[in-house]
Amino acid sequence: MIPASFDYHRPESLAAAVQLLGSLGEEARAVAGGHSLIPMMKLRMAVPEHLVDLRSIAELKGICIEGRAVSIGAMTTQAEVIASDALAQVCPILRETALQIADPQIRNLGTLGGNVANGDPGNDMPASMQVLDAQFEVAGPEGKRKIAARDFYEAAFFTALGEGEIMTAIHFEAPSASHGYAYEKQKRKIGDYATAAAAVILVMEGGRCSQASIGLTNLSDTPLYAQAASEALVGSSLDPAAIDAAVAAAEAIADPVTDSRGPSHFRRKLAGVMLRRAIASAQNRAA
Amino acid sequence: MNEQTPIAERAEKLQGLGCARKRVEDARFTQGKGNYVDDIKLNGMLFGDFVRSPYGHARIKGIDKEAALAVPGVLAVITAEDLIPLNLHYMPTLAGDVQAVLAHEKVLFQSQEVAFVVATDRYAAADGVELVEVDYEELPVVVDAAKAMAADAPLLREDIKDKDEGAHGPRKHHNHIFYWDAGDLEGTQRALSQAEVVAEESIAYQRVHPCPLETCGCVASMDKVNGKLTVWGTFQAPHAVRTVASLISNIPEHNIRIVSPDIGGGFGNKVGVYPGYICAIVASIVTGQPVKWIEDRIENLSSTAFARDYHMTGKIAATKEGKITGLQCHVLADHGAFDACADPTKFPAGFFHICTGSYDIPVAYVGVDGVYTNKAPGGVAYRCSFRVTEASYFIERMIDVLARKLEMDPAELRMKNFIAREQFPYTSALGWEYDSGNYHTAMAKAMETVGYQALRTEQAANREAFVRGETRSLMGIGVAFFTEIVGAGPVKNCDILGLGMFDSCEIRVHPTGSAIARLGTISQGQGHATTFAQILASEIGLPADRITVEEGDTDTAPYGLGTYGSRSTPVAGAATAMAGRKIRAKAQMIAAYLLEVHDDDLEWEVDRFQVKGNPERFKAMSEIAFAAYNQAIPGIEPGLEAVSYYDPPNMTYPFGAYICVVDVDVDTGVTDIRRFYALDDCGTRINPMVIEGQVHGGLTEALAIAMGQEIRYDEIGNVQGASLMDFFLPTAVETPTWETDHTVTPSPHHPIGAKGVGESPNVGGVPAFSNAVVDAFAHLGLTHTQMPHDHWRVWSVAQDLGLHG
Structure with missing residues (x-):
């Protein structure tokens, strides 16, 4: 239960994170809450040489609601999703889903972006992203792009996320108020x-x-x-x-x-x- | 001491027997100030970590250490070849077998220890483990005990292939360990053939694991200057470890010190001797530095000490009116790759022959075949006395199976067959002498408290509503009545590796009226420091708060066989009372001198000796203690100390009545434990709050076993579920509310009438849950279904009964 050695990086901007991942190449992995990747590393099933920790990047956090348009930063934790009354007002299924993920301690660290980007079929948020027809915004060496949640998942742990790309935000239109x-x-x-x-x-x-x-x-x-x-x-x-x-x-x-x-x-x-x-x-x- | 203080008030101040005293241990545990093995840090301490087998059965063709030795910080890679010159590549087990310390020539189970990497820190050790290259040739795997006994089954134990005789008699097959039996075969067969009704069932108790929160580990430190070996470790029996270590290593026993610091739960997992201990000791001797070894969770669940894996076939005979006339049981016992069961030497199936339970069964026969398979060794008593939970599960399921066949209420059938109060002491058909019991009273109290008849009425209504389509939930009522057998044990028939299973207590009363008591047992959460002080408070009249209880250091504690099988209160608790009485006897002589009266003119009262008929003239124990050290008394040695080594005349037989109500969602297989009532009779109750805590914990582990725990192997020997993702360790969310209750039937032979209790709830709980689940479907013809009752198994029952349309 001890991971192989790795270097740890904690960039403070998205641009720096993208640049780091690009320069470190395929032996680098971005880590969000770490509750999927780190257990895999402890089992040595994942052996990255570099971990790029996204936690200090302020622009990846927060919930923004304008009318029925919802944007959630990828580094928003499950606990923050649960705590947002405004989000629960327009789209209560996310609170209901988040409350069924793991336990409160893990939800304090686990993030929405990590949950949807990891590609683990056991993760709960991706199904709710399917029903919301969400768009995933990603940033990479070629700039930003959006991928539909319904097109994102290819196989277990294989997604449309490209080499060096980081999930930055989740966007969707909240369903009608009467839903x-x-x-x-x-x-x-x-x-x-x-x-x-x-x-x-x-x-x-x-x-x-x-x-x-x-x-x-x-x-x-x-x-x-x-x-x-x-x-x-x-x-x-x-x-x-x-x-x-x-x-x-x-x-x-x-x-x-x-x-x-x-x-x-x-x-x-x-x-x-x-x-x-x-x-x-x-x-x-x-x- | 105020002489005007009333007796009751003085007694209360002692916080002795019967007081719900708060646990003195909890001050440090709740503040994170416990001192566990992994908290121990010594100068120059090294770390060991194992290379383990990925295969269930394979020949080792070569081991290449080179790459591992090149890792910075890795100092040594120890293999069987290195241990052979020391004759340490095998070690004796508690069951008379040998177990490979490091695999020699072949591996026999997945996760078996193959090499021990020693490094300057645990990270370097783990990196080294990755780089040891072992060349394996896979061999056919046997994970099923029945298949292991097939004529053409692969030979597992090549090291003993020519031995026709094992530690417990002849071996009838190359994968056979022993056949052990008890009772009257001929008489039982006659009872079965002449019976009006015979019920039969095959009942398997799945392989599980005790899974204490703290895994196993040790720190071994060989001081080469004075030749003294000290080992701190997770040991439930530190003195036995010292003796075994001395016998294996030839280090004189006075030069070995074994210390059990705080232990984070044992449940039987920490009774045995594991390869990690031996390897850490060897590594410390070789390097001259202290060496720490700590298991991780997966290693714990997959290599050290499984429990159960008993495959039982039973027949029970009765009259049409429901009077049981005979019982027969055969067990196929899967012991894994080495026979490392922790049982008293004469009992290779433990006390399984308590399986006539709480019933007056005139004749019975039990036979047990122990078998090797490609699974981890162990066979420990997971929160029960030796194989008692298997026995209790067997008889309590068989009673329910018989009740279905007789179309009789299972509680009524139990009432009809209980050993009556006036029959105690009662000798069972399989040879045990039950000390005391009052089963009818306990059962009647349980049934009345839960409103048993009303529950059955509600169940009938639920079944009708189900037929009408108004509900998809079925209600089950599980009844279990158990008799435990704890307190091993009388030296005349209980020993482990030749060590008699007595226990001990040494008391020193200090001049100012406080004391220290040291015992041969070791608490792993049981609260000995709290409860043994209470026993002593009542015996010697000093407040429990002024009595330190110390265990676990073999350099200071008197010799004892440790804590497991609920033996601490029956054996060491008795030793404590007896040592206390020696203190009191001497105190009486001192008091007589001080009061200038004859010994016989004094009487003991709570905390003092007083002159008979003149209670104003007295000496309190605190005054007597001071005099013992400060006054020259003719004919009496100074000091106030005593030691007692207690060899119990018999086991104690706690019992209880448990009733479980479950609602089963037939569409999902989800079970909701609506109610669980547990009545325990453990004789004299030392601390009701500690008892209640023990019962809560034991019931929660029973829930875990009955509803989810399983260490399963696939057909090629891969262990499944060896992490807490799959192995069911209930949290507060999964745990129902427990209702506890009691009756008090003291043990007639124990000095204070106490019996063990810590393991009762596991022994009685598992069949109560299982009986409840089966009962939910009983009206549809179900008589038995395999544990654990997880969602898919329960759903499968409903599916097989056609409940899904």
Whole structure:
């Protein structure tokens, strides 16, 4: 449980961090809260020669809300996400998701950017980013660019983040004020990754579902945006047939590994149960 | 001392027996001022770290140390080849086997110790470990005890392949360790064949791990000038370690000092002797510097001391009315690669033959086959007396299985078969003499307190609502009634490596009326410094706050066999009371001299000797202590000290009634422990608050085992779940509220009537949880399901019963 030796850098501006990562090359890794990378280093499954710590870069922090446009700095901690009443006002699913990540001590250090950028299919925030259709802003040697959350994840720990790029912010349009939401997660104990989890945002108009968006956590080698399941709800009254169709569509794209949480077929069925409960909860919360 | 002070007030000031005295240890622990092994820092101290096997079974074809030795700070890489000249490549185990200190020629389990890297700091040692190159040739792996006994199973232990005779009798297969049995085979078979009803079940108790918060470790320091070896370590039995170390190393025992500093939980994990201790000692002798070795969490869970892994097959015979007429059990015991179980020598299956439980069963037979597999060695008593939690799980599940077959309420079936109060002392069919018990009263109190009949009524309503589709939750009620057997033990039949399992206490009363007591046990969180002072306060009349309790340093403490198996109160607690009585006897002579009366004219009262019929004439213990050191008394030596070595006449048999109510979500497999009631009878209660704390901790570990803990191996011998990501260590969030209660049935042979208690909740808790989960599905035909009852296993039960549509 002792990492190999490495050099530690703590730049104070984004430009300096990008330059450092560029000059140090592929043996350097950016570290945000460190709660994914450092355990991997202790197991020597990650052996970076340089750690570039982003914690002193003020421009990567903070939550900015203008109307329904939300921008969150990548180095904003989960605790800060939870504490923001303004954010909970326009987009409560992020507080609900963050509260189900690890435990309070880890949430004091773990960051939103780290959670979404690491590419671990067990991380919770990426599913909520799928349902919000968020945009990830990244900065690298070639300057800044935006990547859609739904295009970001390629495989476990493989993302669209390029060589030397740093995630800087998350942007999204908050759903309409009347939306309902839920993040339903089953885990074995505090601190655990999901056995299965489902994120749901939906809007009801005149007893009909006018918008629906569904994401799934830890049920494949990437977070899943369940498009067919979402579409199965739109236009329905969320009647049993529509919900059954959404659950079937979600189970169809879930391909969880067998692990100590249980065999694949159990976790796939559980995805359906979590989705069912998330839809019910979101429906209750929708105005 | 105010002579007008009433008796009750003086007694209260002593904070003796029965007082909910706050733990004196907690002042330092809650301020982070404990002194654990890893807190010890010595000048020039080096660090050792292990190269471990990535394979479950492989031949070692070569070890290349060169790259590791080139790492700055790495001083030595020790392998089996280096230990052979010292005859230390194998060490004796507590079970009469030998265990490789460093793997010689082949590795037998994943994580086995292969080489020991010694460096100037732990970082350099870890870098060195990475660079030791071991050339392995993989061999076929056996991780299933039944498959290990197949005729064509691979030979695991080449070092003993020609030995037909093991430490416990003949070996019938190359992977066999022993067969051990107890009871009347013929009589039991007759009872089974003539029975009106026979219930059968296969019950496996999965491999788990004690997982104390502090892992194992030591600092070994060989002083080459005076030839003295000092080892600070996480030892639950420091004197036994000293004797074993002397026998292995040929260092005279007076030149070895073993110190157990503060220990962060043991639960059986710290009873055994591990390769890390031996390697640290060797490295210190070789380098002349102190050497520290500390396990990390993964090493702890994967290499030092698993528990359980008992595969039990049982038959229980009864009349149609539910009177049990016989019990048979066979155990396939998976001991891993080396037989390193920590059991008294004569009992290779521990006290498993307590498995007739709390019931008056006329005839029984138990047979246990111990088997080698490619898994870590151990087999420790994880928060229980030796194999007692396996026995309790077996009988408490079998009773429930029988109840289903008889269509009888499981609580009623227990009531019908309890050993009656007037039958004590009771000799069981498997040979134990139960000292005292009052089972019917305890069970009746438990049932009345929880409202048992009302719970059954609610359950019936829940089942009907479930059928109507109004709920997806099923309610289960688990009943368990256990009898523990603790306090090993009488020297006539209990020893470890030939060391009799007595224990000891040495008391020195100081002139100003305070005292120090030293014991052969060692607290790992049990609160000995608090409770043993209370025993003594009541015995010698000095306030508990003026009595220091010291344990764990073999240079100062009297010889004892340590703390495990809930033996400290039954054995060392008894020694404390007996030593206290010796102090009092001498004090009586001193008081008689001072008061100028005959010894027999005095009587003891709380904190003083007073003249019979004239209580105004007295000498308080504090005055007597001063006189003992400052007054020349004819015929009496100065000083006030005593030692007692206590060989208990029998074990003690604490018992209890536990009732668990669980709600099971059939769609997710999530279980919600709605209620848990635990009634414990541990005889005389020394400190109710410490008892309650012990029960809370034990129940939480029982919850962990029943609902989630498992050290599993895949088919090629990879250990699964050896980190706290997977190994279930409940937090406050997962832990339900515990309701505790008690009855008091003193032990007739213990000086103060006390029995052990620390392990009872684990022994009784696990079957209570398991019975509750099975009970939730019992009306659908379920009689047994494999622990741990994690989400997917519970969900699978519902799936197999067709509850998912």
